[in-house]
Amino acid sequence: MTMPLMKPRRKNPVLRTRQMNLPPWARGRTALGMTAAAAEGRFELQVCQRCQAVQYPPRDACHRCLSSQLKWTPQAGAGELLSETVLHHSNDPFYRERLPWRLGLVRLDAGPTVIAHLHGDVAAPPPWPGDAAAATPQAPVRVHVGARLDRAGAAVLIGFPIEESEHMADDKMLREMTSDPKFRKILVTDGKTEVGQALVKALVKAGAEIVWVGHAEPWKKLPGLDDITALAQVTLVPLDLTNGRSVAELAGEIGGKVDIVVNNAEVHRAFGIASRHGTDAARAEMDINYFGLLRLAQEFGPALRGRSADGTTHAAAWVNLLSVYALSNYPPHGTFSASKAAAYSLAQCLRAEMRPSGIRVVNVFPGPIDDEWNQNLPPPKVAPAALASAIVKALKEGIEDVYPGDVAQEWLERWRENPKVLERELAAGG
Amino acid sequence: MIARVAGRASYDGVAVAVPVTVPYQRYSTQGAHWFVGRAMDALVERSGIAKDEIDGLTISSFSLAPDTAVGVTQHLGLAPRWLDHIPTGGASGVMALRRAARAVQAGDANVVACIAADANHVESFRQMLGGFSQFARDASYPYGSGGPNSIFAFITANYMRSFGATRADFGRIAVAQRSNALANPNAMFKVPLSIEQYLDARPIAEPIHLFDCVMPCAGAEAFLVMSDQRARDLGLGHVLVRAAIERHNAYAEDPVLVRGGWAVDRDELYAMAGASPDAIDFVQTYDDYPVVVMLQFEDLGFCAKGEGPEFVRAHTLTHDGDFPNNTSGGQLSAGQAGCAGGFLGMTEAIRQLTDAAGARAVSGAELGLVSGFGMVTYDRCLCTGAVILGRSS
Numbered sequence: 131m132t133m134p135l136m137k138p139r140r141k142n143p144v145l146r147t148r149q150m151n152l153p154p155w156a157r158g159r160t161a162l163g164m165t166a167a168a169a170e171g172r173f174e175l176q177v178c179q180r181c182q183a184v185q186y187p188p189r190d191a192c193h194r195c196l197s198s199q200l201k202w203t204p205q206a207g208a209g210e211l212l213s214e215t216v217l218h219h220s221n222d223p224f225y226r227e228r229l230p231w232r233l234g235l236v237r238l239d240a241g242p243t244v245i246a247h248l249h250g251d252v253a254a255p256p257p258w259p260g261d262a263a264a265a266t267p268q269a270p271v272r273v274h275v276g277a278r279l280d281r282a283g284a285a286v287l288i289g290f291p292i293e294e295s296e297h298m299a300d301d302k303m304l305r306e307m308t309s310d311p312k313f314r315k316i317l318v319t320d321g322k323t324e325v326g327q328a329l330v331k332a333l334v335k336a337g338a339e340i341v342w343v344g345h346a347e348p349w350k351k352l353p354g355l356d357d358i359t360a361l362a363q364v365t366l367v368p369l370d371l372t373n374g375r376s377v378a379e380l381a382g383e384i385g386g387k388v389d390i391v392v393n394n395a396e397v398h399r400a401f402g403i404a405s406r407h408g409t410d411a412a413r414a415e416m417d418i419n420y421f422g423l424l425r426l427a428q429e430f431g432p433a434l435r436g437r438s439a440d441g442t443t444h445a446a447a448w449v450n451l452l453s454v455y456a457l458s459n460y461p462p463h464g465t466f467s468a469s470k471a472a473a474y475s476l477a478q479c480l481r482a483e484m485r486p487s488g489i490r491v492v493n494v495f496p497g498p499i500d501d502e503w504n505q506n507l508p509p510p511k512v513a514p515a516a517l518a519s520a521i522v523k524a525l526k527e528g529i530e531d532v533y534p535g536d537v538a539q540e541w542l543e544r545w546r547e548n549p550k551v552l553e554r555e556l557a558a559g560g
Numbered sequence: 561m562i563a564r565v566a567g568r569a570s571y572d573g574v575a576v577a578v579p580v581t582v583p584y585q586r587y588s589t590q591g592a593h594w595f596v597g598r599a600m601d602a603l604v605e606r607s608g609i610a611k612d613e614i615d616g617l618t619i620s621s622f623s624l625a626p627d628t629a630v631g632v633t634q635h636l637g638l639a640p641r642w643l644d645h646i647p648t649g650g651a652s653g654v655m656a657l658r659r660a661a662r663a664v665q666a667g668d669a670n671v672v673a674c675i676a677a678d679a680n681h682v683e684s685f686r687q688m689l690g691g692f693s694q695f696a697r698d699a700s701y702p703y704g705s706g707g708p709n710s711i712f713a714f715i716t717a718n719y720m721r722s723f724g725a726t727r728a729d730f731g732r733i734a735v736a737q738r739s740n741a742l743a744n745p746n747a748m749f750k751v752p753l754s755i756e757q758y759l760d761a762r763p764i765a766e767p768i769h770l771f772d773c774v775m776p777c778a779g780a781e782a783f784l785v786m787s788d789q790r791a792r793d794l795g796l797g798h799v800l801v802r803a804a805i806e807r808h809n810a811y812a813e814d815p816v817l818v819r820g821g822w823a824v825d826r827d828e829l830y831a832m833a834g835a836s837p838d839a840i841d842f843v844q845t846y847d848d849y850p851v852v853v854m855l856q857f858e859d860l861g862f863c864a865k866g867e868g869p870e871f872v873r874a875h876t877l878t879h880d881g882d883f884p885n886n887t888s889g890g891q892l893s894a895g896q897a898g899c900a901g902g903f904l905g906m907t908e909a910i911r912q913l914t915d916a917a918g919a920r921a922v923s924g925a926e927l928g929l930v931s932g933f934g935m936v937t938y939d940r941c942l943c944t945g946a947v948i949l950g951r952s953s
Contacts, residue, residue, distance in 0.1 A: 154690055154702045161698035187699035187938055193812075212816045213721075215706075215713035218763045221686040222705030231704045235714040235939065237815040243939055245703045245710075255717075258724045286702055 132250055135300035137313055137339070138442050150439040150488045151223035155282035161188040163202045164277060168285035169530040173207050173277035175242070176200035186242035207275040209238040211255050211289065214248055224281070227439075228306065234289045236275055244287050246275055250301045251291040278307040278528045281488035283481075299526060308528040309390060309447035309490050312337035317388045319344040319369060319426065320395035324501055325451070327354045328518035329392060334363050336522050339443075342384055344369030344395065371395050371422030381429035389443060390525065391430055394451040395422055398503040402464035412465040419469035420476060423450065427480050435487035447490040447525055450477045454495045454538040457545045458552050460560075481530075492524050497537025510536045562665065565832040571801035574661040575791035576949065577784050578607045579907035579916070581746050584779035584895045587680055592623040593635055595677035595897075599782035600636055603673050607784055608794060616642035616669030616785075618660055620652035620676035620899040622688055642669035650846045650934035651806065652676055652902035653781075654945030658804045660785035670786060677780035678898020685776045695938035706765050708848065708936045709773060713765035715940070716851040718816045720767060725869040727767060730850035731758040733885070734771050734892055736877035737847065741889020743879065743920035748775055748895035771892070772849050779897030781907045788952065797914035799949040802927070803832035806945035820933060821944035822859040830861070833927070833948040837861045840948070841925040842884035842912060844905025846933035847892050852941075853885065856931050860946060879920040887912060887920050905930040906947075913951045926951045 157165065167174035176185040178192040179199035191198055213235040220226045234248035256268035273289040280286045288307065291298070299310055311333050318333070320326045321343035330341050343358060345366045358364050367384070370376040397418045399411045427448075437445040455467035456474035474493065481491035498504040500511035512535035520534035533542045544552045563570045580602040582595050596619065604611050617640045619629035629645035632638070642663045646652045653676065660672035689707040691697060704710055719725055735755050741747035753771060761770035784796075791798040805828060807821030822829075830836055837860065845856040854868035862883075863871040875883035888894050888908040891901045909928040911917045922928075927950050934943040 154697075154705055156690065157698050157702075158694055187695040213714040213718040215710055215717060215768070216763070216766045217704045217706045217710060217713075219709065219765065220705045221689055221707055225704050225706075233704050233706075233710055233714075235718075235816055243815045245700050245714075245939060247703060255721060258721045260724070280702070284702060 131295050132297045132301045134297040135305070135312060135442065141441065147437060148227070148439045150281070151227065152282040152486065152488055153224040153280050154222060155284050157284055158188070160190055163188060165279065165283070165285040167202060167204075168277040168279050170533075171524075171527055171529040173205050173275065173287075174202040175205050175240070177203040184238070184240040184242055186244055205238070205240060207238070209236040209244075209273055209275050211235070211252060211271040211273050212237050212243065214254055232303065234273065236273055236289050238275060244275060246287040246289040247303050248289045249291055249298065249304060251295055251298055252289055279490070279530055280307055283485050283490070283530070305442065309492075309525040310336070311390065311522060311525055313339050313443045314389040314446065315340040315342075315387050316390040316392060317342045317344070317384065317430070318392045318394060319371065321345055321355060321358060321366065322350075322352045323394070324354065324514040325499060325517055326394050327358050328514040329394060329521060330358045330361070330364060332515070332518035332522045333392075334361050336526070338363055340365065342367045342388070344380075346370040371425060372417045374425050377425045377429045381433065385430050385433040386437070388430060388434065389437070389445045390447045390449070391426070391434065392449040392451075392521070393423055393426055396451060398463070398466050400463050400466070400503060400506070402461050412469070415466055415469040416472065420472040423473050423476055423480075431480070431484065434489055435484065438487040438489050445489060447492055448480065448484060449492045449494060449521055449525070452477065452493055452495050454497050454533060454541045456495060457541065458549060458556055460556055490528065490530060492521070492530055492532065494521055494524070494532045494534065495538055495542070496533075497535040497541065512538070566828050568828070568832065569665070570832060571661050571665070571804060573788055574664055574801045575786055575788040575798040575952065576657065576801060576906075576910055577786065577791050577796040577798035578603055579910040580606065580780070580782040581907055582677070582780035583746055584748055584777045584897050585680070586748065586775065586777050587682055588778035589681065590679060590778065592621045592677050592679045593627070593632070595679065595778065595780040596621070596632055596675055597636060599675045599677055599780040600673060603782055603784055607796060609671055609784070611638065614638065614671050614673050615640050616660060616663050616672030618644040618646050618656040618672065618674045620646045620648065620656060620902065621678050622647055622649070622898045623679040623684060640669070642672065647899060648902070648934045648943050649899055650848060650902040650941065651932035651943035651945045652899050652934060653904075653906040654804065654902075654930065654932035654947050655806055655943070656903075657785065657801065657906060657947055658806060658945070661801050661804070664785055664787055670790065672785040673782065674785060674903070675780065675782040676899040676903040678778060678900060680776055680778035680898070693935075693937035696936070700938055709765040709768055711936050711939055712849040712851065713768045715817050716772075716849065717767050719818065719851050719854070722818065723866040723869060725851075725854065727759060727769070728755065729869040729872050730772060730854070731755045732872045733847070733850040733853050733877060734758055736881065737886045737890045738893045739878045740887050740920055741893030743918065744888045744894060747889040747893050748777055749889065749893045753893075768849065774848055774891040774896035774901070777895040777897050779895070779900050781897070781900040781903035783903070783907055783910060797916065798952055799910050799913040800952050802835070802948040802950045803829045804945070804947040805829045806943070808944075809942045810944065817940040818855075819865060820855055820859050820941070822856065822931065822946055826859065826861050826946070829946055829948065833950075835927055835948065840927050840929045842879075842887060842909075842922045842928045844886055844888075844909050844928065844930045845890070846902070846905065846931055847886055847890040848896070848901070848933070850892070852933055856933070860929065860931060879922055884922045887917065887922060902932055902934055905932070909949050913949055
């Protein structure tokens with residue numbers, strides 16, 4: 131059983147901060163299909179559309195019938211542990227710094243044998259039963275295989291125990307694959323919104339050690355702020371994303387301590403082009419939703435990168451609250467959609483720049499949130515608390531792209547099926 | 561007229577001669593072409609055959625890039641009429657011999673130089689592992705980056721659990737090979753190894769420990785293939801090819817490697833040689849890990865599947881024992897010079913059967929078996945092969 135992670139002691143300031151060496155990140159183009167699924171929290175393997183043979187490692191032709199029609203398909207992941215090893219030597223600096231390291235050879239019920247990182251709670255395969263007992267084989271060890279993104283952002287397979295245990299997220303190997311908030315120091319950039327307050331509560335509940343909460347206009351007494359400031363882990367900090375100096379000052383104060391940045395600050399007005407003359411509302415949206423992210427990334431990014439291998443609670447993740455409207459413009463909220471599309475594009479740049487340090491950039495694409503700016507939209511809408519728990523789940527499970535809520539899920543599916551059809555449908559009202 | 565066995569032409573009339581070893585170095589600043597050059601120079605010098613008369617060439621190397629065998633022809637000023645590039649690691653020796661033998665029988669070449677050479681710079685081994693194969697890059701190297709150690713740890717652990725082998729059983733193989741290596745001036749390891757030292761060694765990838773692993777190094781191995789008539793005319797000590805098999809990706813349906821492709825073809829091997837396993841005087845098994853040696857004892861018919869542990873307990877595996885195995889010390893004690901590791905058994909067998917094995921000679925040896933095993937592209941080695949060589953009368 132995994133022992134609970136103990137709160138790490140204060141860092142000795144005399145010691146050098148360990149730098150990140152990524153695990154091997156190279157994958158072929160075909161194999162990246164597994165990464166694409168794992169980025170959304172799914173374990174998929176290629177399945178032959180002609181003979182149904184499940185393929186692994188990823189291939190360009192079916193090993194059984196030679197068909198090229200291999201479709202990435204979700205897998206249950208049930209399997210048997212055939213063999214295990216504990217590495218005490220590695221040729222790669224990432225693993226060398228994290229030895230010993232446990233690996234398993236698992237035969238999936240679906241067919242292939244896979245090499246997987248092995249969770250500490252998985253039992254060892256039974257030993258040789260001895261000559262006399264050889265006729266009565268012992269029960270095999272069952273495991274559940276899932277796909278996760280590793281610190282390099284590439285999908286890897288992990289063998290989990292069938293029975294979950296209370297502290298299994300604290301497994302040393304698994305902590306390397308996830309950005310669990312437990313014992314981490316987190317900046318939430320806007321505490322005045324319902325989403326911000328729900329995020330703060332969810333992060334505290336998930337074990338965050340400190341949550342700094344940005345507050346652009348400290349003189350305003352907004353509802354709900356008292357609730358979160360009453361939490362022992364929460365500290366309000368002045369932060370105005372439209373003001374470069376404000377962002378720089380906060381980064382100077384806490385930038386070297388933040389492990390996870392959650393950028394939830396946004397301006398949302400319900401206008402298209404013709405419905406509001408001039409650019410003031412659109413500018414305000416861009417100034418927070420796009421330039422705010424840019425300012426924040428320039429000030430907080432470098433320190434986050436520098437601490438990405440700094441002990442068990444190293445800097446781990448950067449969360450962007452985007453919108454499913456970033457995929458395709460929703461004309462009634464046209465300028466907001468445009469600002470989120472810009473932010474999404476910049477977030478992809480941020481992800482690329484953060485990757486060499488192993489910082490996970492999590493992009494969140496909710497459908498309409500059940501808040502004041504979506505008042506006129508019909509349900510279903512994402513409740514702030516549901517959005518917050520989707521974000522915490524993504525951090526805990528190492529997911530990189532999150533589409534919370536039924537609307538987002540449906541739009542994503544329609545967008546993937548045919549983006550042009552979706553554009554026409556949205557132009558016609560949804 | 562060449563005789564046939566089970567539809568396959570025999571290797572009658574093919575001689576293998578001039579075993580060359582370019583001394584191994586743990587690390588060398590030289591590249592693969594340098595080692596190929598040293599090997600070719602030695603083949604020419606020791607055979608008395610002019611460079612221009614060598615009209616066939618096979619090259620086995622992992623570190624020749626961006627060249628392949630054809631680049632070697634211009635580099636060394638050769639104009640062969642028959643050329644092959646066989647970068648299949650541990651199986652390359654058997655595969656090179658099979659192809660060269662057929663070329664000579666068919667008259668496509670008169671004298672084929674078979675050369676395996678690899679460089680080893682401080683960084684080369686690590687760099688090779690990550691890009692060894694597409695499957696290694698995508699599905700094994702990202703998991704701990706142990707290279708073949710982690711794969712053979714799975715295979716060894718599974719074998720131990722399935723058949724009751726112990727670390728001491730594998731130790732008997734490693735210790736006997738070290739004893740053989742002490743009589744091989746070219747072996748990298750020059751001090752005795754006790755079973756206690758073997759068992760007390762540090763773990764690498766459990767249950768693999770230090771002395772289960774080979775030491776990567778730089779070096780080359782080479783030999784010539786020609787007609788036995790030519791070899792006799794030149795007065796070259798040579799051996800005859802009695803039988804040869806190869807098989808790739810056998811038993812792919814086995815979820816973990818417990819048997820190799822030798823088992824598919826071994827009956828043909830012995831039928832072609834006109835000999836049974838008990839007529840074999842020594843074996844040169846491929847020994848990247850001791851468990852693989854045990855698999856070969858089983859799959860080549862010296863004992864049944866699962867009897868490997870009992871077999872090594874019941875036999876003495878040194879050159880002067882009742883079942884001589886890897887009389888050069890094998891890769892475990894001589895070193896693994898990349899693809900040359902796949903030629904080590906071949907050059908050693910030629911020496912044993914031409915009275916050139918010095919202090920490690922197997923007395924009265926008439927028939928020797930050389931086995932190859934190569935290319936861990938994902939979770940197992942794919943290439944298997946074996947040849948039986950006989951003393952020329």
